[in-house]
Amino acid sequence: MHDTIDTPVLIVGGGPTGLTASRLLSNLRIPHVLVERRNEPQKAPAAHVINRRTMEIFRQAGMDMDAIYALDRHGDHPLAIRWKASLNSPTLATLVLDSTTDSNSPSRESTANISQSLLETQLLVEARRSSVGELQFGHEWVGFVDGDKARNLIRSPDGTTYVVKSAYTLAADGAGSPIRQALGVTKTGPQNVATFLSLSCAVDRSIVDDTAHELLTWCLDPKFSGVVITHDPASLSVVMRQIHEPHESLNDYSEATCQALLTDLFGKDTPFTLLNRSAWQMTAQVADRFRNENVFLVGDAAHRFPPTGGLGLNSGVADVHNLIWKIRAHLKGAPDDLLDTYEAERMPVVQRNCDASLKNFLRMDEVIAAIGLDSEKASLPARILAAPIIRHLPQSLRTRLIDLLTAPARAVLKEAGEQTDTGERKRRTIQQAADRQMPHFDMPELELGYTYPSGVAIAAGAGQRYPHTCAGTHVQTSILERFSYDGYTLLTGAAPDTSLSFETFGLSIEQLADPALGLNAGDWVLVRPDGHIADQSARR
Missing domain, CATH: 3.50.50.60 (FAD/NAD(P)-binding domain)
Structure with a gap:
């Protein structure tokens, strides 16, 4: 028992x-x-x-x-995304993420890393x-x-x-x-969109390059072909690169192999510690x-x-x-x-x-294409190295073969980073492609603007999160903070309306009357405990 x-x-x-x-x-x-x-x-x-x-x-x-x-170990530093050949090579494109809040912001809160x-x-x-x-x-x-x-x-x-x-x-x-x-x-x-190698590293990014406070740095040299995620500029970054299955697996990335990859990435004079090595499936x-x-x-x-x-x-x-x-x-x-x-x-x-x-x-490939690279060829080195005849070659010959195969890609990256008319034109094209990725990093409609469908707890025409508005004169307070998770909130204009009656499923209902809400006389909004509008007057 x-x-x-x-x-x-x-x-x-x-x-x-x-x-x-x-x-x-x-x-x-x-x-x-x-x-x-x-x-x-x-x-x-x-x-x-x-x-x-x-x-x-x-x-x-x-x-x-x-x-x-x-x-958030980045503090008040603005976060950005960069595309480069390697950490110490010229920047090809940059996206700066605006996390500031003001009276026009859709929330008093800011995104944190x-x-x-x-x-x-x-x-x-x-x-x-x-x-x-x-x-x-x-x-x-x-x-x-x-x-x-x-x-x-x-x-x-x-x-x-x-x-x-x-x-x-x-x-x-x-x-x-x-x-x-x-x-x-x-x-x-899809159960397996892609498989990735993930390497958690104790490293001070400020020693490596000038992108210590970047959220993501895409390193496109075929030797790296991945992204560096900066969790803590002073002490923690995660390096991710795709494992091209079925041609390779985590077993092909021994600790020694990963140490060599990170040494190339961070530089031989940069101290780092590999904290964790793992693979994960993107689904x-x-x-x-x-x-x-x-x-x-x-x-x-x-x-x-x-x-x-x-x-x-x-x-x-x-x-x-x-x-x-x-x-x-x-x-x-x-x-x-x-x-x-x-x-x-x-x-x-x-x-x-x-x-x-x-x-x-999938849209991230647009930046790769703008650089002049073919994402479909990213798995080529892994496919070739997986061939039985190649696997039995000495390591020095295998390395030389991959260098020859990836030389055209490195040449394209080098040209894009050069301070020439051609390089500047290419970087403008790359930046335009990067700018089109901004919805990837700023999606207020998915983050804040989703609407629940009408049903038992939502009336027709309602369901959206009540919009943030500044409460009082201070920009860092919000009307959302006056909503209790313990019950419903009824918003009205100048005075409470005691004649209104609603289904609140046995939960309490608190009336909040405030002219600053901008509601006309007789208008009202019923807000659920989770901040979504349950019902509202037809006139609103």
């Missing part, structure tokens, strides 16, 4: 999505248990773009925003501020007991097992989601269902996109922001149809995010 723990909500997974869910539940005083098979937050940098909507959600959740923004490892550590601190939730790291979800989705078998660090009985289970257990697999939920979309998939009875797929368990756009982690945070208040309403007697709106509302949004991320990845 297993010991049994009863809890309203079980969260499986202690990444950003699961920890955000824990904090939101705690704010609503809903007891819950979180289990995470790892013993601590992950150490790999992983995702790094934390967008404005996620920051708005963190602020509404009462998190320490100064501490979160401080995790924060390593997921740092963010997870801070979110764990935030989740532990409350005693409402029980957080169990080193505890692994094993399966449903006798197929009962309300009874979950959990393995503790010492190998013993116990049962968690929950009214609701949130599967925040990652891309490989054992819960999703146990439910038999399939995914739609573009969305689960076919987000809900199965009392089990809800959230975050990477429900969807996984290419990182081109930085929408993955942020979509997971938005998932639980959409869901948790509905669970509270359901606990208070709201109809089951309200829980169905989680899938109905979030699935179209994440599908658009997935499609846009894949499109962004």
Whole structure:
């Protein structure tokens, strides 16, 4: 007989999505248990773009925003994207990302470049501020007991097992989601868009070149043919390059091979330490269902996109922001149809995010083409080296062969970087192609402008996030900060209207009357706990 723990909500997974869910539940005083098979937050940098909507959600959740923004090791430096042949070669094109906020900005928040490892550590601190939730790291979800989705078998660090009985289970257990697999939920979309080598390095970028505060530096010399992601200019960068399967695999990139590649990239006089070497598959998939009875797929368990756009982690945070208040309403007697709106509302949004991320990845080839390179030939060295007759050649001959094959590409890159009329013309063409990539890095319509479809919790013509407007005279305050996650907010003009009545699923409703809202007499807007408009007067 297993010991049994009863809890309203079980969260499986202690990444950003699961920890955000824990904090939101705690704010609503809903007891819950979180289990995470790892013993601590992950150490790999992983995702790094934390967008404005996620920051708005963190602020509404009462998190320490100064501490979160401080995790951005670039500080106030503007972030940029550069295309170069190598780190110490001339810049071929640059995109500068504007993260400043003013009275015309669509949010008071700014996008931050924060390593997921740092963010997870801070979110764990935030989740532990409350005693409402029980957080169990080193505890692994094993399966449903006798197929009962309300009874979950959990393995503790010492190998013993116990049962968690929950009214609701949130599967925040990652891309490989054992819960999703146990439910038999399939995914739609390409499983392997590309495979990448990922090398985490302790390195001071300021020693290497003048792009220490660049977010991404695309290095296009065939020796590197990848991107350097600067997580911390003083101490941490991640180098990624494509593994051209089936001609090569991670086994072809031994630690010695990676050390040599990084020495060429950073320069032989630059000290660095290879912290982690791994391979990962880029996918573009969305689960076919987000809900199965009392089990809800959230975050990477429900969807996984290419990182081109930085929408993955942020979509997971938005998932639980959409869901948790509905669970509270359901606990208070709201109809089951309200829980169905989680899938109905979030699935179209994440599908658009997935499609846009894949499109962004494929569009990056436009810059390669503008340089004069053929992306289809990028796998040529790997294909040739994979040939049995070539594999048996001495390493010196193989290196010489690849140098000969890639010489034309290096010549093209060299010409593009030269201070000549031809070089300047080419760089103008390359810059134009780079400028067309800006939607890849600035997507307010996907980040802030998505609209939920009408249904049980959304009236026709509503569903959008209430727009940020400055509250008072200070640009760094927003009307969004006056919306409580604990209930609905009714916005009116000069005076509260006590004659209005709405369906709020048993949740409280607070009237906010403020002439600064710009509402005419008799106009009103009903805002849900997650900041999306539930209904509004026809005249608005």
